[in-house]
Amino acid sequence: MIMTPRLRKLALTVHVTSSVGWVGAVVGFLALAVAGLTSQDAQLVRAAYLAMELTGWFVLLPLAVASLLTGLVQSLGTKWGLFRHYWVLAKLLINVFATIVLLLYTQTLGFFADVAAETTSSSAVPSELRSPSAVLHSGLALFLLLVATVLAVYKPRGVTPYWQRKQREQRALSQP
């Protein structure tokens, strides 16, 4: 079903907002992850990991799902389609991959938050919280989302074999 221009603009606005919001949230998460990895202040490190878990569940995951769903609406509701253009397909794969990894990573964030919430007499930072895991994951996520953003803006040319075949069939049908 092709959306009307007004509806298409609305859907596009929601998609851009959620996708760019996701990028911004990952940048914020990365700042927390770097602070958690490098700070010498144990209280700050613990607070950073607790904030990362909350951010993961209540900011990153909702934005990721919103970006995926609005992207599906945007592609299926316009002539771009979901499997017609390589750049749309590439964005879909990036989005699905990043969302799945994020979903799996919430377990790890839960583990770190549990360690950070533990009350101990020691003022030292627990060794588990010195893991570069959060920095690695958020850095990779930021890279992938920036690639997706570049694809969305530049829309590099190229249609899939599926769409080439469909177009040939349509041309053959339209000829007398």
Add this chain to the structure above:
Amino acid sequence: MNNLSRKLCFVVDPTPFPDTGTGADRGAPAGTPRWVKVFGIVALVVVVLFIVVLLVGGGEHGPGRHSPSSDPGGHTPTAGVSHGDQQP
């Protein structure tokens, strides 16, 4: 629609006519574009690296995967197991 009209439409909004030769598809070659091949190769390398890391780590990709070292006296995180689950 003449060429000038098409160009003006594309400047205002590049999305309405993706399949009519306007915008990203102008003069697109029939074969697979180079950027798609590069993208595919990079994605394949990443997936292979990910599988190798999983195999080397014994299939584990949990909280302990990126930990700097083992900690015999402390926590021993495992994949998919929360810290609270390890307490007696």
